[in-house]
Amino acid sequence: MRRRQNIIAVCVFLVAALLVFLISPKNRQWLQAGFVTIISPFLKKGSEWDANYKKYMGQSKKLGELETENTTLTTEVAKLKAENQALRGVESENLRLQKALGYQTQSPFNLISARVIAHNETNWWKSILVDKGDLEGVRTGLCVLTADGLVGKVIQARPHDSTILLITDENCKVAARVGDSRQPERQGIVRIEMRGFTRGDRVASLAQPRMLMTMIGKFVPIAQGQEIYTSGVDQVYPAGVLIGRVVDSKALELEKQAVIDPAVNLADLLDVFIVGGMKGVQAQK
Amino acid sequence: MFILLLAVVMFFSLIIQLLNVVPGFGGQVLLLPVAFFYAAAALPLWAMLVMAFFAGLMCDCLTALPIDMDGKMFSDTFFGWNILLYGAVGSVMNGLHPLFLRGRWPIHCIVTGLLTSLLVLIEFVRVTLHREPFAFAWSPAVLNRIIGSGLSALVVAPFLFIVLNWIGRRLGHFDRPRVVEPATS
Numbered sequence: 001m002r003r004r005q006n007i008i009a010v011c012v013f014l015v016a017a018l019l020v021f022l023i024s025p026k027n028r029q030w031l032q033a034g035f036v037t038i039i040s041p042f043l044k045k046g047s048e049w050d051a052n053y054k055k056y057m058g059q060s061k062k063l064g065e066l067e068t069e070n071t072t073l074t075t076e077v078a079k080l081k082a083e084n085q086a087l088r089g090v091e092s093e094n095l096r097l098q099k100a101l102g103y104q105t106q107s108p109f110n111l112i113s114a115r116v117i118a119h120n121e122t123n124w125w126k127s128i129l130v131d132k133g134d135l136e137g138v139r140t141g142l143c144v145l146t147a148d149g150l151v152g153k154v155i156q157a158r159p160h161d162s163t164i165l166l167i168t169d170e171n172c173k174v175a176a177r178v179g180d181s182r183q184p185e186r187q188g189i190v191r192i193e194m195r196g197f198t199r200g201d202r203v204a205s206l207a208q209p210r211m212l213m214t215m216i217g218k219f220v221p222i223a224q225g226q227e228i229y230t231s232g233v234d235q236v237y238p239a240g241v242l243i244g245r246v247v248d249s250k251a252l253e254l255e256k257q258a259v260i261d262p263a264v265n266l267a268d269l270l271d272v273f274i275v276g277g278m279k280g281v282q283a284q285k
Numbered sequence: 286m287f288i289l290l291l292a293v294v295m296f297f298s299l300i301i302q303l304l305n306v307v308p309g310f311g312g313q314v315l316l317l318p319v320a321f322f323y324a325a326a327a328l329p330l331w332a333m334l335v336m337a338f339f340a341g342l343m344c345d346c347l348t349a350l351p352i353d354m355d356g357k358m359f360s361d362t363f364f365g366w367n368i369l370l371y372g373a374v375g376s377v378m379n380g381l382h383p384l385f386l387r388g389r390w391p392i393h394c395i396v397t398g399l400l401t402s403l404l405v406l407i408e409f410v411r412v413t414l415h416r417e418p419f420a421f422a423w424s425p426a427v428l429n430r431i432i433g434s435g436l437s438a439l440v441v442a443p444f445l446f447i448v449l450n451w452i453g454r455r456l457g458h459f460d461r462p463r464v465v466e467p468a469t470s
Contacts, residue, residue, distance in 0.1 A: 009331035020365035035346035118303035
């Protein structure tokens with residue numbers, strides 16, 4: 001009798017699993033969004049408690065008022081640095097375009113400040129959840145950065161929260177360039193690479209995985225510590241955002257490859273900025 | 286009642302896991318698998334399968350992420366995979382259900398550690414086969430992640446098992462008073 005019950009239970013389980021397999025992409029996204037919406041308040045509250053706890057632990061060393069002021073100023077500085085990061089690449093191009101077309105950009109990027117509420121780094125995927133979503137202007141595909149450099153991109157935006165795919169996820173690829181130069185041979189693609197001489201970087205041996213930049217011109221000189229920036233060619237990440245620094249490089253038959261240490265400590269992210277586009281662009285006659 | 290409670294425990298285990306507030310050895314502490322393995326040991330097969338479905342669905346909702354701009358192309362885990370995975374590893378633990386009822390739950394704590402490592406290992410093999418077949422990149426970091434997850438689970442499991450056993454007894458889930466103390470001999 002019990003055996004029969006068990007067989008029925010297993011059959012029902014398999015049928016249920018099969019039904020889940022057959023869910024359409026639209027319904028699947030709806031299901032995912034629904035689930036994240038359910039867990040989001042708990043995560044927000046949890047991260048708030050965590051932040052308060054850390055703040056409380058820090059208060060034993062500092063006076064309350066100074067701490068608050070310091071936090072505000074630090075956030076402001078971080079925001080300005082992040083803005084500067086995003087602007088670095090477009091600055092010179094803007095000047096050129098202003099001259100050529102008579103356009104005048106009024107102000108830089110519109111940065112949406114967001115708090116990291118969950119690190120979903122379970123096993124082999126690298127994404128985070130942040131507490132800003134559709135209603136705050138976050139859209140799928142927007143670039144995410146901090147004062148130190150590039151973090152990733154928005155892959156799912158829900159009303160009150162979003163999922164960010166980190167640059168250290170194997171599914172994330174970034175068009176990049178070596179240094180400030182715009183020469184084609186200095187451009188390439190940055191990603192997590194398993195094979196070749198960076199094998200084993202699917203997970204971090206230390207704090208975070210290193211990335212590989214490929215398709216660089218074979219004769220381009222690359223020095224250790226040289227900075228790697230986004231090139232903007234992929235039209236996802238604005239040009240000029242710092243990705244990381246070169247740790248090692250190697251010339252292959254047709255190209256050069258560089259191992260990169262990410263500029264941002266992705267394992268310890270608390271606040272990020274989502275680049276929500278330009279604040280306003282005006283045509284001036 | 287106890288089944289419902291275990292489902293709630295699993296849900297909040299996932300929340301704590303996502304908040305990343307518990308330090309682990311070489312990786313994140315996977316609290317959800319620990320809670321699930323307790324359920325797999327303490328419940329009959331049909332209830333374990335319900336729990337596997339619940340745990341797997343939660344994981345799928347978080348890990349099957351779109352990687353293109355339109356949200357149509359998904360990352361290398363397909364929706365429903367975790368349900369089958371949890372069902373399979375849960376069945377192994379459920380095979381030790383009679384032993385659990387005899388109060389030998391410390392054995393289940395060890396098995397929890399082993400199965401958690403197995404869970405991470407299976408994920409690694411599957412992801413690797415999907416992304417670059419026949420190019421396994423074993424490294425100390427990968428092994429550290431696999432073994433570290435198991436060790437973390439091994440440390441956390443006894444605490445969770447003691448608390449849940451106590452609650453289970455209070456709720457009258459264990460009809461015979463055998464899940465009380467670990468066997469001394």
